[in-house]
Amino acid sequence: MKKTLNVLSIIVERYYPDAFVFAILMSILALVMAFLLTDSSGTEIVIAWGDGLPALMAFTAQLSITLLAAHALAHTDAMQRGLRAVGNLPQSATAAYMLVVFGASMGSLIAWSLGLVVGATLAREVAIQCARKNIVVHFPLLVASAYAGFVVWHMGYSASAPLFVATPGHTLEDVMGVVAITDTVFTWQNLAIIVTTVSALLIVCPLMQPSQDKCLQIDVDKLDQEPSTDPEIETMTIAERIENSRALTLMLGLALVIYIFVSFYQKGFFLNLDIVNWSLVGFGLLLARSPVHYVHLIYKAGSAVAAIIIQYPFYAGMLGIMTGTGLVQVMSGWFVEHASSSTLALYAFLSAGIVNLFIPSGGGQWAVQGPVFIDAANQLGVAPELIVMAIAYGDQWSNMIQPFWTIPLLAIAGLHVRQIMGYTVIIFLLTAVIFAGGIYLWGLG
Numbered sequence: 001m002k003k004t005l006n007v008l009s010i011i012v013e014r015y016y017p018d019a020f021v022f023a024i025l026m027s028i029l030a031l032v033m034a035f036l037l038t039d040s041s042g043t044e045i046v047i048a049w050g051d052g053l054p055a056l057m058a059f060t061a062q063l064s065i066t067l068l069a070a071h072a073l074a075h076t077d078a079m080q081r082g083l084r085a086v087g088n089l090p091q092s093a094t095a096a097y098m099l100v101v102f103g104a105s106m107g108s109l110i111a112w113s114l115g116l117v118v119g120a121t122l123a124r125e126v127a128i129q130c131a132r133k134n135i136v137v138h139f140p141l142l143v144a145s146a147y148a149g150f151v152v153w154h155m156g157y158s159a160s161a162p163l164f165v166a167t168p169g170h171t172l173e174d175v176m177g178v179v180a181i182t183d184t185v186f187t188w189q190n191l192a193i194i195v196t197t198v199s200a201l202l203i204v205c206p207l208m209q210p211s212q213d214k215c216l217q218i219d220v221d222k223l224d225q226e227p228s229t230d231p232e233i234e235t236m237t238i239a240e241r242i243e244n245s246r247a248l249t250l251m252l253g254l255a256l257v258i259y260i261f262v263s264f265y266q267k268g269f270f271l272n273l274d275i276v277n278w279s280l281v282g283f284g285l286l287l288a289r290s291p292v293h294y295v296h297l298i299y300k301a302g303s304a305v306a307a308i309i310i311q312y313p314f315y316a317g318m319l320g321i322m323t324g325t326g327l328v329q330v331m332s333g334w335f336v337e338h339a340s341s342s343t344l345a346l347y348a349f350l351s352a353g354i355v356n357l358f359i360p361s362g363g364g365q366w367a368v369q370g371p372v373f374i375d376a377a378n379q380l381g382v383a384p385e386l387i388v389m390a391i392a393y394g395d396q397w398s399n400m401i402q403p404f405w406t407i408p409l410l411a412i413a414g415l416h417v418r419q420i421m422g423y424t425v426i427i428f429l430l431t432a433v434i435f436a437g438g439i440y441l442w443g444l445g
Contacts, residue, residue: 144208
């Protein structure tokens with residue numbers, strides 16, 4: 001494994017570009033493929049690309065708030081104490097990697113955004129505590145372990161495709177009906193694949209640690225240890241007393257938390273990106289010292305969202321090309337043409353992994369692939385819930401080689417994508433076997 005990792009590290013270091021460059025190259029590839037594989041003219045392709053650029057603006061804003069609010073929450077005094085306590089648990093390098101993998105996996109199964117933020121923050125704190133205890137760990141591998149936990153997100157409670165088809169009135173209800181969440185996420189087959197995947201990650205991630213002389217440890221001496229910015233009470237003006245009043249943040253935070261619990265009471269327990277965001281903001285306000293302290297925490301997180309803001313529109317442009325020119329139907333249609341009732345789910349899984357490189361959005365991907373494969377499933381007599389989960393698995397699987405979702409994670413960790421990609425390629429190969437095998441056996445049952 002270490003020899004393989006050395007080769008992969010060399011390849012990644014030499015040939016894997018920055019995430020923004022990757023987005024540009026994938027955009028060019030989408031343009032070329034649309035021109036060669038569809039009947040669209042060059043003008044139509046460019047128009048589809050340009051019209052698609054703003055498609056993820058609302059999502060970009062939501063994700064930016066997620067990152068800002070989660071970063072601020074993680075840096076409140078109470079959360080820092082809690083993270084230090086958890087980060088202090090590992091007494092060996094193996095335990096350190098396992099803790100990060102497990103924490104990120106559990107967070108991802110609750111909500112994908114929580115998995116990314118929890119994983120990145122936990123990896124950083126574990127690295128700090130290990131450095132203080134003279135336990136040698138490789139910080140990039142800790143962050144890669146956190147990202148590895150993200151590979152199960154589409155099997156959990158915030159799974160986009162299963163939640164979509166479980167909602168009455170969804171766009172494919174006429175051809176597949178409403179598929180209950182108990183037939184997709186909460187099946188014994190899916191739960192068994194989750195346990196198998198997480199168990200494999202707990203074993204494999206520690207095994208990927210390089211020799212101690214090659215480990216990159218976090219520099220504790222250079223960590224940001226800013227003193228409190230709160231002014232002395234005796235010297236505060238009336239305006240400063242208002243700015244530093246904890247009562248204001250408590251009231252606003254409590255209002256958000258009450259809203260969330262009332263929503264759960266009225267609609268049942270559910271999660272979406274908005275609920276996650278207001279949860280993060282609400283609890284952040286409750287734990288902040290004052291309004292000015294919370295604003296200070298948000299300012300500190302500001303630079304982390306820059307990469308999201310500039311890159312996500314170009315991924316939206318790829319989505320525009322894929323849907324506006326019919327390229328996604330061409331790609332998925334090839335798989336459908338060559339599939340049988342016993343292999344359709346595998347083709348759905350593989351094609352979803354490919355399409356995810358161009359449309360790194362679980363919900364968006366289902367919107368363009370779902371109609372194609374559900375039609376094929378009806379023709380071949382394949383259960384629609386199997387197709388739903390096959391596409392979900394393919395989406396989460398190729399995230400391990402798609403830097404789109406590493407952006408918020410790496411922003412918190414302060415690393416470059418090249419530093420973790422060699423490890424996530426191994427996870428990509430490992431989970432290919434688990435997911436493909438699991439989907440195939442599920443279909444046989």
